[in-house]
Amino acid sequence: MNNIKKLRENKKLTLMELSKEVQIPNNTLSQYENEKRKPKLETWQALADFFGVSVPYLQGAYSxxxxxxxxxxxxxxxxxxxxxxxxxxxxxxxxxxxxxxxxxxxxxxxxxxxxxxxxxxxxxxxxxxxxxxxxxxxxxxxxxxxxxxxxxxxxxxxxxxxxxxxxxxxxxxxxxxxxxxxxxxxxxxxxxxxxxxxxxxxMHKRYNFLDMHEWNDDEELPDGSHQLIPFYDFNHSHPLDGEIYMRDEIK
Known part of the structure; x- marks a missing residue:
């Protein structure tokens, strides 16, 4: 659907008022708005110039x-x-x-x-x-x-x-x-x-920043196994050496 009607209503213009502004009969403008008739390229351009938008946007593209x-x-x-x-x-x-x-x-x-x-x-x-x-x-x-x-x-x-x-x-x-x-x-x-x-x-720097502030808790699960639970502490950092750092290593 084209954007002629939306732009006209945004300007608070009736079909008759727009007709006078762009020198196009109001019944023709109505047909354009309802897509019962297609404007010629020069008409698209004239309407786009009047509304201050691009032709593709007037024809229904996004802005x-x-x-x-x-x-x-x-x-x-x-x-x-x-x-x-x-x-x-x-x-x-x-x-x-x-x-x-x-x-x-x-x-x-x-x-x-x-x-x-x-x-x-x-x-x-x-x-x-x-x-x-x-x-x-x-x-x-x-x-x-x-x-x-x-x-x-x-x-x-x-x-x-x-x-x-x-x-x-x-x-x-x-x-x-x-x-x-x-x-x-x-x-x-x-x-x-x-x-x-x-x-x-x-983003590469972001990942490094997060990595150097990531620490881990060792949580024991009901079956007796252990799971590392990561968390971030932005007040403490550790080297970027690929090692896993635990909470008890925070100084």
Whole structure:
């Protein structure tokens, strides 16, 4: 479905008022809105210029603003579910952990933040400009580009979040390991324009930061066997040497 009616109503214009503005008969505009008639390319462009949007968006593609708001809503849902201890009820293609790892990868959140979840504060959560700026790299991903450029795909909310999840995981992969940049090669990194993300390696640094603050408890199970229970202590660190460190070794 195209977005002509939505944009017209957002501007609080009647069909007659829009007709006068764009010099198109109101009955013709009604047919356009109800997709009983297709505008010519020059008419699409004239309407897009009037509303200040792209032609694909006018024709029914998603806008960055719409996608950004779906990501924000997804993160807020994760935040609220965690607070009421009902994360198990969240079943969606994009989860809060992926969003937070992505924000670390693009440098929006310091890799050495001494927390394991809810890495952004309330002000950042409510700051649309924060999200708008830091979500920009996902729009280099082919799947997300399609949402912006292909009005005929009729993507659902789930489709949008799946595309964003794929894009975010690509960014996280670039940031996680130098092997990604070595395997893909310089030309491909430049093509995706993720070179700075690959160079900064914030997620790789994040994993190291978590590893050096991970300790373990030795828990005895009812059958007499033992199980290591990991936990994080951000006030104490240990060497990154691949060894397992226990609580009683904390100094």
């Amino acid at each position: 960055k603003d719409e996608i950004n708001k779906k990501v924000i809503a997804s993160y807020n849902e994760y935040f609220e579910a965690y607070n009421i201890k009902k994360l198990f009820l969240i079943v969606q293609p994009l989860n809060g952990w992926t969003i937070e790892d992505y924000l670390i990868a693009v440098g929006a959140v310091p890799f050495d933040t001494p927390k394991t979840h809810f890495l952004i504060n309330k002000d950042q959560m409510e700051d649309y400009d924060f999200w708008k700026k830091n979500l920009e790299p996902i729009y280099k991903n082919v799947a997300v580009k399609w949402l912006l450029e292909k009005p005929g795909i009729n993507a659902t909310k789930e489709d949008v979040l799946k595309a964003v999840n794929s894009a975010m995981n690509t960014v996280i992969a670039y940031s996680s390991s130098t092997t990604v940049s070595r395997n893909l090669g310089a030309d491909e990194i430049i093509h995706f324009d993720y070179s700075s993300i690959a160079e900064n390696q914030f």
